[in-house]
Amino acid sequence: MASMESAARISHLGTETAFAVSDDARAWAAKGHPVYPFHLGDINIPTPPNIVEAAAKAIRDGKTGYAPAAGIPELRAAIAEDAARDRGVPFSMEHVSVQPGGKPVIGKFLMALMNPGDEVLYPNPGYPIYESQIQFLEGVARPYGYDPTPTGFRLKRDEIAASVTPRTRFLIYNNAQNPLGAESDDDEMQWLADFAVRHNLWVLSDEAYFHIRYSGTSTSIVSLPGMRERTVLLTAHSKRYAMTGWRLGAAIGPKPVIDVISRLNVNQESCTNHFVQYAGLEALRGDQSGHHQMVRTLKDRRDTLAAAVRAIRGVTVRVPDVTFYLYPDVTDVFRRNGSADSQAFRLDALQKTGVSFCSRDHFGRRQPGEDREYIRLAYSGIDSDRIREGLGRLKAHWEA
Ligand SMILES: Cc1ncc(COP(=O)(O)O)c(C=O)c1O
Numbered sequence: 001m002a003s004m005e006s007a008a009r010i011s012h013l014g015t016e017t018a019f020a021v022s023d024d025a026r027a028w029a030a031k032g033h034p035v036y037p038f039h040l041g042d043i044n045i046p047t048p049p050n051i052v053e054a055a056a057k058a059i060r061d062g063k064t065g066y067a068p069a070a071g072i073p074e075l076r077a078a079i080a081e082d083a084a085r086d087r088g089v090p091f092s093m094e095h096v097s098v099q100p101g102g103k104p105v106i107g108k109f110l111m112a113l114m115n116p117g118d119e120v121l122y123p124n125p126g127y128p129i130y131e132s133q134i135q136f137l138e139g140v141a142r143p144y145g146y147d148p149t150p151t152g153f154r155l156k157r158d159e160i161a162a163s164v165t166p167r168t169r170f171l172i173y174n175n176a177q178n179p180l181g182a183e184s185d186d187d188e189m190q191w192l193a194d195f196a197v198r199h200n201l202w203v204l205s206d207e208a209y210f211h212i213r214y215s216g217t218s219t220s221i222v223s224l225p226g227m228r229e230r231t232v233l234l235t236a237h238s239k240r241y242a243m244t245g246w247r248l249g250a251a252i253g254p255k256p257v258i259d260v261i262s263r264l265n266v267n268q269e270s271c272t273n274h275f276v277q278y279a280g281l282e283a284l285r286g287d288q289s290g291h292h293q294m295v296r297t298l299k300d301r302r303d304t305l306a307a308a309v310r311a312i313r314g315v316t317v318r319v320p321d322v323t324f325y326l327y328p329d330v331t332d333v334f335r336r337n338g339s340a341d342s343q344a345f346r347l348d349a350l351q352k353t354g355v356s357f358c359s360r361d362h363f364g365r366r367q368p369g370e371d372r373e374y375i376r377l378a379y380s381g382i383d384s385d386r387i388r389e390g391l392g393r394l395k396a397h398w399e400a
Contacts, residue, residue, distance in 0.1 A: 054279045072278075120172060145367055145370075213321055214302065231253060324379050
């Protein structure tokens with residue numbers, strides 16, 4: 001048998017370590033224990049029926065062969081129209097490349113534009129695929145962090161400014177941020193846009209959670225002057241329409257980059273699943289009541305969870321208007337508990353209470369000077385009564 005030694009590049013490829021948390025939770029449940037799943041950003045709400053029906057109809061209508069690499073024209077046009085309406089930018093279908101999920105946009109954006117040795121600024125704590133793809137594709141990953149403030153997490157502007165070198169070419173920005181739920185105010189977003197223009201950076205704006213919001217209005221950095229020509233948006237149906245497993249998203253940006261990204265589609269998957277694209281079209285153009293109902297449900301859960309978290313002695317949390325995550329500071333409990341590290345702290349909670357969550361370390365390497373402990377609680381996959389029950393157990397354990 002040929003020896004199974006991975007290619008050298010694989011040593012640079014990261015992963016989503018949060019999936020290991022799922023394995024622990026599954027193993028614990030398999031032993032017959034109750035588990036309260038707060039660890040994965042998946043949604044336990046069904047896809048709205050009009051979307052399901054559109055997929056079924058597309059299959060019956062024979063939309064089962066290959067589709068164009070960039071996506072079916074109707075869906076590209078609908079995505080462009082939707083993004084243009086929400087962001088006040090005149091997109092048309094030539095600016096859209098349909099993707100099997102939002103995630104592929106990250107690697108394809110970098111593959112399309114980044115050369116080895118180019119430096120990329122990216123959020124940490126943040127979605128772990130940024131760092132994985134930057135390093136896999138031989139870029140240099142330069143993390144930037146956030147400061148907790150009374151009004152929410154704010155970009156560490158000094159750190160961003162100090163990280164720039166003559167080789168910095170890219171900025172990855174995740175407004176409505178996973179895991180922090182951070183959202184820029186106008187001043188912060190304008191500062192970041194000015195920064196990108198001043199240093200002539202390409203921006204990947206990950207807007208996977210743009211429509212998961214409970215009050216106010218989402219804004220995008222692409223809407224600011226000078227940004228349209230340097231920004232690629234990552235958008236997805238996944239969270240917005242409870243379609244995580246369908247795999248549907250898009251890259252939206254300047255035509256030359258989008259053309260390259262579509263050429264990468266040809267090489268990688270040929271096209272996004274054909275009939276799913278008709279479901280995606282119905283999602284955008286059809287009845288929105290399923291989306292609105294889902295957001296109402298998530299808001300109820302958020303409020304239930306926030307109240308329960310705040311009732312635990314020594315835990316503090318800021319409650320964002322976006323995403324379906326809370327990112328509480330559990331430093332006091334951690335110290336009381338005497339845990340060796342965040343992994344031990346997490347497993348202790350799972351085994352004593354059944355509550356399963358990710359910790360700060362699942363979202364990138366800790367940076368010098370970080371001395372607080374955080375966990376991420378996702379409320380997209382657990383109903384309000386179970387949230388109450390799980391958090392009641394956690395409170396009893398952590399306060400004991
Ligand atoms: C910040 C962020 N970007 C992108 C994605 C990828 O989403 P998709 O399931 O559409 O690939 C996720 C999924 O959790 C996410 O949290």
